[in-house]
């Protein structure tokens with residue numbers, strides 16, 4: 001834990017950190033924990049010890065201070081100027097996995113891949129989570145999915161806290177899971193979720209996970225610094241008549257625009273999977289974002305299709 005920075009404390013109208021059992025770090029460089037290895041510092045990084053700690057912390061934060069939950073930062077492009085306010089990172093203290101009546105309560109700090117492996121041993125199939133980096137909280141916020149499965153299809157309810165620290169439970173009927181996003185109440189931090197996975201033979205689940213892992217290895221730069229798919233697959237609407245044969249997948253459009261391997265500074269469009277942008281080492285967020293915008297512009301000029309960012313860009317330029 002870093003020493004209290006009196007300037008930050010007074011600037012944010014903050015309270016004494018000793019009353020929280022979680023850790024507080026000031027000016028924490030998010031490049032240290034982001035998958036892309038880019039991004040400036042966040043004013044305050046809070047890692048709560050438990051739900052009460054988080055709730056109390058939030059109840060004491062002035063309303064004007066931004067609060068953003070982060071997981072493993074596997075889908076975040078934090079800009080070089082960093083984030084103002086507070087980033088709340090749920091970790092090991094939010095990693096419960098409890099099974100009751102074939103429903104599973106998952107702490108939002110659990111790693112999605114770890115959950116898939118753990119549950120496979122018990123005959124519960126959330127195998128698609130095996131190859132998705134990040135935490136359960138991040139997976140829920142993004143409605144993460146692959147190979148035709150989405151986490152939202154399994155969620156029964158969520159527990160979390162709002163900006164004023166109130167603990168709230170939301171049933172499925174209060175949630176809208178869409179393609180790569182979930183409509184959560186404003187400033188809602190998911191702390192746990194109840195899911196109902198399918199029951200399946202252990203061997204079958206393990207085989208599926210093995211197949212998905214090798215498919216990823218074959219088609220994606222899994223060992224590089226990336227955020228996975230940069231853009232959502234477009235919905236197919238275009239003002240230009242495209243040949244029916246052209247798949248309206250983001251990677252295919254980027255490839256057809258001739259951008260495979262395109263480089264800007266240390267940022268590069270992956271040669272293996274053109275919807276992945278790679279930090280070759282030492283890239284800035286500015287380079288990563290500029291390359292992404294160049295890709296969008298080029299695809300639009302060629303196909304009149306606007307690619308929407310799937311990666312969430314936050315922070316000061």
Ligand SMILES: Cc1cc2nc3c(=O)[nH]c(=O)nc-3n(C[C@H](O)[C@H](O)[C@H](O)COP(=O)(O)OP(=O)(O)OC[C@H]3O[C@@H](n4cnc5c(N)ncnc54)[C@H](O)[C@@H]3O)c2cc1C
Nearest residue numbers: 071072073074075134135137138139141144145146190228
């Ligand atoms: C190699 C690679 C492959 C990938 N493949 C896939 C894939 O196949 N499918 C897919 O969907 N994604 C994929 N991703 C993207 C990413 O892994 C997922 O979106 C993941 O679920 C993000 O989780 P995270 O914990 O890292 O969230 P973060 O990146 O930290 O945050 C993402 C968003 O979730 C919000 N958030 C995080 N935690 C919480 C919380 N507790 N409560 C409320 N909101 C929260 C953040 O505010 C932010 O808006 C891939 C990424 C990489 C690097």
